[in-house]
Amino acid sequence: AAVLVTRPDVPGRDAVDGLAGDGWSLVWEPGRPADGHALGGRVDAVGAVGVIALGDDPLDARFFAAAGAAGVRVVSLVAVGHDNVDLAAAERAGVVVTNTPGVLAETVADTAFALVLMARRRLVEASDDMRAGRWAGFALDGWLGLDVHGATLGLLGYGEIGRAVARRGRGFGMRVQHLARPSAPDDEVSSAVGWEELLGGSDVVVVALPLRDGPGGTRGIVDAAALRLMRRTATLVNVGRGPLVVEADLLAALGEGRLHSAGLDVFDGEPRRDPRDPVMRTPGLVVLPHVGSASEATRVGMTRLAVRNVRAVLAGQPPLTPVTAPTT
Ligand code: GLV
Ligand code: GLV
8 A cells, every 4th residue: 555645755755755654555646636537546546544734725625536446544744734735525434634743833933033034124125225225335324124022923823833932032022912712811921812803903913823714714814904093104914814814904904004015935826936917016014925934854754754644544543633623
């Protein structure tokens, strides 16, 4: 029987190769699967019992119908986000789904904080100007940004990533607050506040939520109404998933001067590579190509955890980090 890996480009490949030592044959797919139907056909064709996949693979109902029938027992994501997975279809098909929480939180929090600093202090604009030969000499009024120290940091999402961003905020001399949830009361780092206070009373808002559809879901949670509650001097950063923020509303707020700046690591529709795309050209907006967890050590750690999950399920043991129902 085989374990199928949906990508050829996996850091920590030796950890995956270790599965061959357990007697599984490894099948490395050469590139991104076209859709769930195609991926389902592949697992059937190679006789896979396990699949190592990414957070943007098409793990939909058609995939799970084929995977379940083919005898797949586990789909192990090398990602924490799982909005690409039809969990109901996985359950119907009897396939266990696992992800990689924990190992990436600190690295994603570093990325979030980098975006805060870059956006608020206009550092990318300043660097681009220098490299374009536009540095005319020290100017007292050149590239003035807004301070991060002394500002109030508001966290929309106070899971493991939000909490890691909160600790960085305290280290930078910020006051920290987060959206109150039953699972996220006050603690020694951050105070729990309501929606209007979180948005209206923060200078920097960092979004670190999972994307969830349906009632009580998070899709479009930062929309025009939410942005209108924010201060004109505020910065918005998103390291969760693109569709948490209504992009057109964010671009309008920046364009009309109703928001100071924003930093995005994730987009509604990835990849984005058209230089005429408004996200590439909106003043005050800093963009990164979904590199939140992209440190060498963290990507290897994610792969190792994904492999341990596969190994556990195929050995008939409980997975280390199964994807579970939301707890908020
Ligand atoms: C990346 O975005 C992840 O979900 O790990
Ligand atoms: C997850 O990040 C949450 O706080 O819901």
